[in-house]
Amino acid sequence: MVEKSIIRADEAAAMVRDGAVVHVGGFLGCGSPDMLLAALLASGKSNFTLVCNDTAIYDPKSGRTTGVAPLILGRRFRKVIVSHIGTNPETQRQMHAGELEVELVPQGTLAERIRAAGFGLGGILTPTGVGTEVEQGKQVLEVEGRRFLLELPLPGDVALIKARKADRAGNLVYSKTARNFNPLMATACSLVIAEVEEIVPIGALDPDQIHTPSIFVDYLVLSDGRPEGGSHA
Amino acid sequence: MPEYVENKEIIARHIARFFRTGHVVNLGIGLPTLVGNYVPPDVTVILQSENGLLGLGPAPAPGEEDKDLTNAGAQPVTLLPGGCFFDSATSFGIIRGGHVDFTVLGVLEVDQEGNLANYKIPGKMVPGMGGAMDLVAGSRHVIAATTHFEKSGASKLKRRCTLPLTAMHEVDYVVTDLGFFEVKEGRFVLNEYFDAYDPAWIIEHTDADIVVAPDCHRWEP
Structure with missing residues (x-):
């Protein structure tokens, strides 16, 4: 296997x-791949x-953030395509101020649009959103x-993802x-760049238990504080 | 005439009675989550959480939280034995594919046509729909769980929703702190009423067409 x-x-x-x-x-x-996100913020680009489930959590009182929230605060996005912005008031503020374009997509539709891009499909047909604002500007097809x-x-240019464990081939x-x-x-x-907590030698993962086949992954980044081939928990 | 006092507990207690052993149930954030506290001990439901698990268990003991194990509200949770994890496409395949028996969710407005609005107040509050549109469109039964009145005193049950819809004609049941309604043929059918709120009082204080079921009766937890 190629490493x-x-x-x-x-x-x-x-x-990126x-x-x-x-x-x-x-x-x-x-x-979320927190180390990659911190590096992207530090890069200044x-x-x-953004394509993500949500714009994560930002609590203005405590200053606590999770996931992509620091990049929202740092105004790194022109547009976000997400299902939920309710736990990040800064996203809503930027949207209402006209500083950030927000496309809200139902969560299941978001998952399937991403899957369609990766699986060679021309699109998907879903009943979700029929009769709502989500329908606007879209083709409606009647089937049976x-x-x-x-x-x-x-589709995306770059995926920044997080996994628990990888082998050197990139299986996740x-x-x-x-x-x-x-x-x-x-x-x-x-x-596709995967941040992982542990990297094990090829052959150390049970092939029946692999979630993402190695060919989808281009680079591995080891999360902070975990030596390569560390614990095999 | 009764004085209205908000009562979320009676809503949660009433909804918990819908479930039978083996039902797959998704409980929304907030009030719907309370329903889990009142499922009778002899009924075992399988709770689904749209962030990717079946077999949702109780909150972990302090110090036992796992950063990789949360519910759809990002709170730490546990997994019951026999539970499992999956990705978001599988999670919404379960939801959209009709494999969830009941979804319970909160509303901003629900109307007598079974329309539901709960994801946006234009220009004011726009949290986004998250998984709600899929849950409402795909679940076998949709239960709207809500206090009967807004803080302003306006009824959340409407003839016609005015806010952007989460889904059209999908709500089957509405349980408020006044009573239990079924959405049928473009009207709310009152099946059970709670506390001192009798059908006449409920009709008087609701901005929607309500029909009282022939066997409508008072329900006590």
Whole structure:
């Protein structure tokens, strides 16, 4: 098997160009690639389009942030394509001030649009959003008497994802609910960089238990504080 | 005439009675989450959480939280034995595919046509729909769980929603702190009423068409 390069987070951030469409895994910050996001913020680049479940959590009182929230605060996005912004008041503020374009997509539709991009589909038909604002500007198709919206694929330039464990080939295993959008995004972007907590030798993962096949992953970044091939928990 | 006092507990207690062993149930954030506290001990439901799990368990003991194990509101949770994890496409396949028996969610407005608004007040508050549009469109039964009145005193049950819709014609049941309604043929059918709120009082204080079911009766937890 071909081994994947293990790079540093700042090297990963250097591969993301200004204005790129960036898919970021995580659900309100659970399962988001925090080290890669910190490096992207530090890189100073901006004008990105974000594809993510949400804009994570920002609590103005305590200053606490999760996931992509520091990049929202740092105004690195031109547009966000997400299902939820309710836990980040700064996203709503920027949207109302006309500083940030927000496209709200139902969560299941978002997942399927990403999957469609990665799986070679021309789009998907979903009943979700029929009769709502989500229907506006979309083709409605009737199949066997039921109305569906045609939702188009949502590919990206770069996926920044997080997994629990990788082998050197780039096969990934996720942890619990930190999986969420990560495996879908790994299929849908030209460049896929996975932040992982542990990297094990080829052959050390049970092939039946792998969530993301190695061919979807381009680079591995090891999370802080965990030596390569560390614990095999 | 009764004085209205908000009562979320009676809503949660009433909704918990819908479930039978083996039902797959998704409980929304806030009031719907309370429903889980009142499921009878002899009923075992399988709770689904749209961020990717089946078999949602109680909150962990302090110090036992796992950063990789949360519910859709980002709170630490546990997984019951036999539970499992999956990605977001599978999670919404479960939801959209009709494999969830009941979804319980809060509303800003619900109307007598079964329309539901709960994700946006234009120009004011725009949290986004998250998984709500899929849950409402795909679940076998949709229960709207809500206090009957807004803080302003206006009824949340409407003839016609004025806010942007989360879904059209999908709500089956509405449980408020006044009573239990079924959405049927373009009207709310009052099946049960709570506390001292009798049908006449409920009709008088609700801005919607309500029909009283022939066997409508007072329900006590």
